Amino acid sequence: MGRIVATVDDKVEKKFRITVIKVKGMKPSDVSAAVEEAMQLWSKSHSKKEQEEDQDSDKLEQDTPTLKDEKSTEEPSDTNAKDTNHADAKFF
Numbered sequence: 001m002g003r004i005v006a007t008v009d010d011k012v013e014k015k016f017r018i019t020v021i022k023v024k025g026m027k028p029s030d031v032s033a034a035v036e037e038a039m040q041l042w043s044k045s046h047s048k049k050e051q052e053e054d055q056d057s058d059k060l061e062q063d064t065p066t067l068k069d070e071k072s073t074e075e076p077s078d079t080n081a082k083d084t085n086h087a088d089a090k091f092f
Contacts, residue, residue, distance in 0.1 A: 002050040016034070017031065019034075
């Protein structure tokens with residue numbers, strides 16, 4: 001069993017404890033159960049967001065042609081033709 005020590009705003013803690021008492025009861029284990037439930041819900045909601053972002057990113061990558069894809073769709077050039085564009089180019 002894990003243990004987490006956290007500091008929260010007094011108003012947030014009071015509201016949380018009152019809600020726990022109303023929903024679950026007054027035992028100390030009720031607070032722990034509510035904190036665990038809140039952590040699971042928080043993690044689950046953020047995991048969904050990450051999965052959606054990953055799916056959006058994957059879709060974008062699939063829809064975006066790469067340089068390799070673009071070259072493969074070009075017509076083959078004449079291999080005997082001299083490339084005059086770069087033959088005499090000098091780079092500094």
